[in-house]
Amino acid sequence: xxxxALSTRLWHWVNAAAIIVLFMSGLNISNAHRYLYWGDYGFDxxxxxLSVIRFPGWATIPQHYNLAMARDWHILAAWPFGVGLLFIxxxxxxxxxxxxxxxxxxxxxxxxxxxxxxxxxxPSGEPAHHGYNAVQKIxxxxxxxxxxxxxxxxxxxxxxxxxxAAPWLIDMLGGRQSARSLHFLxxxxxxxxxxxxxxxALTDWRLILEMFTGxxxxxxxxxxxxxxxxxxxxxxxxxxxx
Amino acid sequence: MVEIPRRSLLAxxxxxxxxxxxxxxxxxxxxxxxxxxxxxxxxxxxxxxxKQGLVKEYAPSExxxxxxxNGSLTVxxxxxxxxxxxxxPDWRLTVGGLVEQPLSLTMADIRALPQRTQITRxxxxxxxxxxxxxxGPQLSALLDAAKVREEAKFIVFRCADTLYGRSYxxxxxxxxxxxxxxxxxxxxxxxPLPEKNGAPLRMRLERHLGYKHPKYLTGIEAVASFxxxxxxKGGFWEDLAGYQWYGGI
Numbered sequence: 001x002x003x004x005a006l007s008t009r010l011w012h013w014v015n016a017a018a019i020i021v022l023f024m025s026g027l028n029i030s031n032a033h034r035y036l037y038w039g040d041y042g043f044d045x046x047x048x049x050l051s052v053i054r055f056p057g058w059a060t061i062p063q064h065y066n067l068a069m070a071r072d073w074h075i076l077a078a079w080p081f082g083v084g085l086l087f088i089x090x091x092x093x094x095x096x097x098x099x100x101x102x103x104x105x106x107x108x109x110x111x112x113x114x115x116x117x118x119x120x121x122x123p124s125g126e127p128a129h130h131g132y133n134a135v136q137k138i139x140x141x142x143x144x145x146x147x148x149x150x151x152x153x154x155x156x157x158x159x160x161x162x163x164x165a166a167p168w169l170i171d172m173l174g175g176r177q178s179a180r181s182l183h184f185l186x187x188x189x190x191x192x193x194x195x196x197x198x199x200x201a202l203t204d205w206r207l208i209l210e211m212f213t214g215x216x217x218x219x220x221x222x223x224x225x226x227x228x229x230x231x232x233x234x235x236x237x238x239x240x241x242x
Numbered sequence: 243m244v245e246i247p248r249r250s251l252l253a254x255x256x257x258x259x260x261x262x263x264x265x266x267x268x269x270x271x272x273x274x275x276x277x278x279x280x281x282x283x284x285x286x287x288x289x290x291x292x293k294q295g296l297v298k299e300y301a302p303s304e305x306x307x308x309x310x311x312n313g314s315l316t317v318x319x320x321x322x323x324x325x326x327x328x329x330x331p332d333w334r335l336t337v338g339g340l341v342e343q344p345l346s347l348t349m350a351d352i353r354a355l356p357q358r359t360q361i362t363r364x365x366x367x368x369x370x371x372x373x374x375x376x377x378g379p380q381l382s383a384l385l386d387a388a389k390v391r392e393e394a395k396f397i398v399f400r401c402a403d404t405l406y407g408r409s410y411x412x413x414x415x416x417x418x419x420x421x422x423x424x425x426x427x428x429x430x431x432x433x434p435l436p437e438k439n440g441a442p443l444r445m446r447l448e449r450h451l452g453y454k455h456p457k458y459l460t461g462i463e464a465v466a467s468f469x470x471x472x473x474x475k476g477g478f479w480e481d482l483a484g485y486q487w488y489g490g491i
Contacts, residue, residue, distance in 0.1 A: 033369035040363060041306040043370035067367065068484040072276040075491060079279055160365050161287040161449045161490020164295025171298075176363060176371050 002214030007091035012211055015084050019190065021061060021077040022151075026187055028060035028070035036184055040175035049181070082152050089144070101132045102141045108134035121200075139193065147189045154183035284488045287449075293417050297448045300361040300373055309374045309430060311438025312366060314403035314410060317458050322402055329434075330442040335426070339398070339463035342389035349428065349442055355379035358425050366452040367485065376446050378427040381462070382420045390464045398471060399445055400461035405478065412456040412477045413468065413487075414447055423448040426459065450489035453479045 004012075035048035045051065057063040061073050092098040107113055113134035120133050132140065156162045157170045157179035173179040201207050209215075316322075325333055330349050337345040359377040385397070397419040401410040418424060425446045428435060435441040440457025447454050454477070468474045473481035480487050 029369070033366070035370075037370075040300070040304065041371045041373045043306070043310040043366075043372050044308075066483075068479070068486070071367070071486060072484070075283060075486065076276050076279040079282065158365070159283075159287070159491040160297065160363075160451060161284065161488070162291065163297045164449065165287065165291035167298040176365065180369060 001217045003210055003217045004214050005091070005095055005097065006214065007088065007095065008097065009211055009214060011084050011088040011091070014080050015088070018077045018081040018084065019194070021073050022081055023187060023191060024059060024061040025070040025073035025077070027055035028062065028065065029067060029074060030184065031055055031060070031065055032067045036181040037177035038174065038181060039177055042177040052184070078155060082155075085148050085152060092144075098144075102137055102144060104134070104137045104141060108137055110134075139196075143190065143193050147186050147193070150182060150186040151190070154179045154186065158183060280486050280488050280491070283491045287490050288417065294421060296423055297362060300363065302361065302375065305361060305374055305431065306372045309364070309372045309436075309439055310366075310370065311436070312368075312452065314405055314457060315438040317402045317404075319402070322458070326437060326441060333442050333460075335443060335459060336461045337384050337388040337463075338461065339465050340391040340394040341385075341464050342391060343387070345384070345388050347384075352379060352426065352428060352443070355383055358422075360423055360425070360446070360448070362423065362446065362448050364452055364455070367489070375431050376425060376427040377429045377432075378425040378443070378446070380422065381424040381426055381445070382422075384426065384462060385419060385464070388464075393466050394464035395466050396464075396468070396476070398463040398465050398468075398476075399456040399459060400463060401456045402458040402460050406482060408472070408478060408482065410456055410458070410478045411472060412445070412454055413465075413471075414450070414454065418447055418449065421447075421449065426462075447489075453477070453485060454489035 030052055031054055034052040034054060035042070035045045036050040036052065037048055042048065057065075060070065062069050089098075092102070117133035117135035121135075153169060154173060156166070157173055158176060163170060170176055170179055173182060206215075325331070333349055335345075335347045335352060337347070356379060357377055358380055359375060361373065361375040363371050363373045365371045381397070394416070396413045396415055398413040399411060401412075403410045414424075423446065427444050427446050428442060430436060430439055435444060440459070443459040444457040445455050445459060465471065468476045472478065475481045475484075476487045477485070479485035
């Protein structure tokens, strides 16, 4: 049995490409009005809670300031990103990836679980094993459950054409300019995850390879339909359920 | 260590990717992919909200203290300056093109029509927002009075202002033209439109970003296509810089 389901691998790479395009074109869009506000309106830099730096050309798509082209890329990549997120959530719920690897239990939120997670991830630790530790569950859960959906919801909220569909969504987010600020903050949250994620992946090239090939889950997994391959962290799929 | 070349390889790939983006973006296939994606957003918005779905209207206390002017802030012709000084006595708004009954309306004619007042949020493509109270007749009332012909597909707005040597203009499809919140505004926050906000008349097309709300309005024209109008892309910013014709996102 593959360590990474085909749906996970497909989504991972499509989403990676979409996120890079969205982030870099988003930095170009940010350069158009480099001030963030809370509430419904905001246009005067004096009212801004944050004055954003001008992002340099090497960090943006396209690599010079061009709002129209940056928006083209953003509008295009929003589709694989948004539809992909819906797809991976359905796939994760259907194939048990969510229940097995992402759903946390109260014990995952304890300091002991965090220490155990860090130890398990030390360079001298065991070879790439299956089963997420507490820190991984919390981080991945935060990305899938909070940051990625937040990008879609705030992105829709700042689109005036979408507004009549759910005016309550904009109110819930604290107004259009708040939604825009949250869009910016969540994007940097994802960037933070991206840096940690790539940093850790580069410590063992097999991890990257497995995201293409699917890799293989440890022995016992193929016998039982609910795999509990590693004894390492306190993970037990069956008990976890419910 | 092996890591170092691998990392520089990744950095190189990222740079290559970013450079390639510019090339793809300018290609014919790239342009058509973007146009398709933009059309899907419009279709999704309308499917989710309904064709006549209304944007939020705010309470008077929620208005922004001022309303930013952007783009053209005046019209520099002697005629405009004279009209501005005298309250636009000779300003005319024409309604023409594919209509049975072309109109030429004075400011008094426009104020005499049934009025709609709405406090709405204006979102600029740059990212900022302002909230103001607009009053004017619904565009649908003018189009009905002029009897728009069946073959008309779009409504084009002609303007008195010029930017970079070109006349400003914009356009929407019939769904937006007949939207209840599409009004020809002659006042902002209870006063005649200020010069910087498009005096004496500007469009409010509330489900769109700011560049779709033309100011200094002189004409409304029903057309079957954009052929022969500007560079044929349906608007000033669309022609000049490739902005998206659908301004709902």
